[in-house]
Amino acid sequence: MIAKLNNVLDENKLGQPDRYHSAQDLIDELMIIDRSLRHHFADYVADTTIRKMIRQVELFGFHTAALDVRQHSKEHENAMSEILAKMNIVEDYARLTEDGKIDLLARLLDDPRPLTSPYHQYTEGTKECLDVFRTIKRAQNEFGDGCITSYLISMTQGASDLLEVMVFAKEVGLFTKGHNGDVVSTLQAVPLFETIDDLHAASDIMEKLFNLPVYRASVKGRNELHEIMLGYSDSNKDGGVVTANWELRVAMNAITAVGNEHGVKLKFFHGRGGALGRGGMPLNRSILAQPPHTIGGGIKITEQGEVISSRYSLQGIAYRSLEQATSALITAALNGLEPQESASERHWDSIIKEISEVSLTKYQDLIFRDPDFFTFFKESTPLPEVGELNIGSRPSKRKNSDKFEDLRAIPWVFAWTQSRYLLPAWYAAGTGLQSYYQDKEENLIVLKEMYASFPFFRTLIDTVQMAVAKADLVIAKEYSAMTSNKEARDRIYGQIEAEFKLTKELILKITGEAEILDDVPVIQESIRLRNPYVDPLSYMQVQLLSELRDMRERGEDDTELLREVLLTINGIAAGLRNTG
16 A cells, blocks of 8 residues: 555656545545454554545545636637637637527537547647546546646636537646546536626526536536635626625526536635725625525635635634634535525515615726826826736736726725725725615614624625724825826815725614624734724835836836835735725
């Protein structure tokens, strides 16, 4: 067994009998030892040593931690277009209708013949795309199928986006269909629904895929389980905190209904960031906030950046974090066994839908329909300088452009946090809530009842409450002074300030508190103690940014001054936490 384990590391031993070809091979032999020990009345040794080892192999295999691969849907479309053109299958794949793409890709997936040829020359983008799939295949051969099982597709907008990935998987042997029609698929295409429009289309996309026999067969080969990733960052950037959370809830319910209709279990992968504007919240509460009947296939949640160090760097805190998450998951799973939607909850859903619609209009009126807003944002936050920090896994923009649409959600949230607005985490919530409240006591009673008895609404309100507690509009006003257009500055800042006051007022009415976070005194005190150290950094940052930008307008630069600006960014991020 030791020799076989050592040979797992040797590529030359692939396919040889003196090597374990999967973690299951090792488990099978450990089970022989386990049975032998128990047969000879050595249960204690079996329980304390062998069972623990078996569990470790089950959890970690030969790969320790499973890796997800992620790529933008457009990259697959570009590569597919080139390959199909070179094979004279279709001249311009990208110009086909969505239905045309689906029909073609389904036929290609059913066809055992390869699509690529070693005699064709491909562009760098296409070669890289194919090489990724070849690398996944090589990794599975070396470390077992469990090392990489999910291929995430950013900006999924149609069923063809998933089918393209499966066709590439077929090309390298990650998807095979035998003569008897049986499908073996060791890689699953995982859609990432990010924008509000994508969330609306999600259930229809999955319906189309589950209706395709060849795709349905691949899901069957994955134990009737399909992973779906939901984006919290771009949906928030698109529609604000209230609408994003509501649309995510609606999408989960709709996708789950499609899965139930086709007998497919769904595992939702929640792409939460650490920031409040990107879905950041305590892990256990995020689990309990989602509809319990959507947990049937398990749950997956990202832990990013400073969240990892704050939750897991100390053993005691790590144990508590995992214990809370496990408790929440068990509770939600039990509730999901017999989901009972009361008449009250259906009524509350209709209320939140109305609140969301008003909130969306308010949010988009400022963010998308005010022509001066994006300039105000760039000038009154350290957005340009954030791009010069050596942090993050991706560039701050999707393309080299100054369009709002191409700005990534991470710097969007990060810049607002630095300038103490925290706007993405609360803006438009007050107007949405006011549209239902309308200063009527009977409506306030309903909102209080929802806060007390509806986990989704309580989590939403508490998230907004945390953002309001951390925001500081007095300091934010200092940042707005850097805006060159004074008329636009006064108008936009005035709107933000009025919305902030309204949101804070309604949060206090709904929670019944005298001050924000009165119900969480530990965090309230933490913010009170921390602010005297963070506030001076904010005032220093405004001064340093003004000096740096004035210098750059004159065509000059100062690396030391830039370094000081970046140090203040790091300091404020460390002080405020939940930055992104």
